[in-house]
Amino acid sequence: MSAFYRIIKTFEGRYYYEFHSTETRMLLRGGERSTIALCRASIASLRIICDSPLEDTTGCLGAPTEILGYPKFKAERRGRGVYTISLYAKNGKCVGKSRDISTPDAALDVYNSIRRYARYAETRDGI
Secondary structure: OOOOOEEEEEEOOEEEEEEEOOOEEEEEEEOOOOOOHHHHHHHHHHHHOOOEEEEEEOOOOOOOOOOOOOEEEEEEEEEEHEEEEEEEEEOEEEEEEEOOOOHHHHHHHHHHHHHHHOOEEEEEEOO
């Protein structure tokens, strides 16, 4: 699989990354950062903590889990039956969030893909 990070610059001069499993499938989007160095630091953090456990206290993706410490992935069910997967760093801040996902199985697939491919994916500058 050719997973990769794409760094993108906004019109306002801020930077964020997208983690893709293929050219068309975006799995995770990082928050906007003021510099490209901070954006790269977010990617480095993701690479380190990508094997974190999944917290699903409501059981939206299966059996409920207990509240976990950080770092962790967190599964949430939002309105209209969509799901998201978020990754939180050791300091409790969100490193990245998935797009809206339509089914619980697809959400688990996103989680497993991030865990499997994020550590060794290449970085591409889209700026």
